[in-house]
Amino acid sequence: MPRLADTTRSARRAQIVAAAVRCFARAGYHATTMADVATEAGVSKGTPYLYFPSKQALFLALYAEWDCGLADRVDAALDALPEHERRSPRRVLHTVATTVGAHVVDQPDTCRVLMEARTLAAYHPEIATAVRASNTRTHEQLEDLFRAGIAAGEWTGTTDPALAARLFTATLYGLMAEWHLDPHSISWRAVAAAVTSTPAARR
Known part of the structure; x- marks a missing residue:
C-alpha cells in the first residue's frame, strides 16, 4: 500500500507541475495563482500546497526540471556520438547547441518559464540564487570545453x-526569445554551426 501511495503521489505531483507549466507559459509568473494551477490540474485549491509550499517554490521546481531535462537530453545526444566525435570539443559544443534547440522546440512552454526566470531573478532573491547556480554550472562546463x-x-x-562561454549562452537565450516570437525565423542547426565557429578572442 505505501508503494502505491508513493506512485499516486508522484503522479499527482507531475500533474500539478504540468498544469503549472501551462499556466505560467500562458499568463506569466505574477498573473498566475496557485488556484489557477489547481483549476488547470483539475484538483482542489489546496492540493498544490501539499506538494509545493508556495507559488515561488513551484516555479523554482519547474526551472530545475528544465535544467535536469535538458542535461539528460544533452547527455543522451553526446552518448550517441561516435567515439571520434566525442573527442572533438567543437563537435561536442555543436551537439549541445542543436540539442538545446530541439529541447526548445519540443518543450516551448517550459522554455518560457526558463526565460521568465531570468527576468524575475532581478526582483526575487531565491529565483536569482537558482539562476546564478545554473549559470555557474553551465559556464564552468563550457569554459572547460573551450x-x-x-x-x-x-x-x-x-x-x-x-x-566565449558567456557569449554562447547569451546567444542561445536571445534566440530562444526570437524563436517564440517567430518560430520559422530560426534554424537551430544553423545556429549551432554559427556559435561553434569562431569564439570570442582575448583582448
Whole structure:
C-alpha cells in the first residue's frame, strides 16, 4: 500500500507541475495563482500546497526540471556520438547547441518559464540564487570545453574561454526569445554551426 501511495503521489505531483507549466507559459509568473494551477490540474485549491509550499517554490521546481531535462537530453545526444566525435570539443559544443534547440522546440512552454526566470531573478532573491547556480554550472562546463578545444587546436589560442562561454549562452537565450516570437525565423542547426565557429578572442 505505501508503494502505491508513493506512485499516486508522484503522479499527482507531475500533474500539478504540468498544469503549472501551462499556466505560467500562458499568463506569466505574477498573473498566475496557485488556484489557477489547481483549476488547470483539475484538483482542489489546496492540493498544490501539499506538494509545493508556495507559488515561488513551484516555479523554482519547474526551472530545475528544465535544467535536469535538458542535461539528460544533452547527455543522451553526446552518448550517441561516435567515439571520434566525442573527442572533438567543437563537435561536442555543436551537439549541445542543436540539442538545446530541439529541447526548445519540443518543450516551448517550459522554455518560457526558463526565460521568465531570468527576468524575475532581478526582483526575487531565491529565483536569482537558482539562476546564478545554473549559470555557474553551465559556464564552468563550457569554459572547460573551450579550453579543451584550444588545446586540441580547434579554436585559436587567443580564444577567451570565459567570454566565449558567456557569449554562447547569451546567444542561445536571445534566440530562444526570437524563436517564440517567430518560430520559422530560426534554424537551430544553423545556429549551432554559427556559435561553434569562431569564439570570442582575448583582448
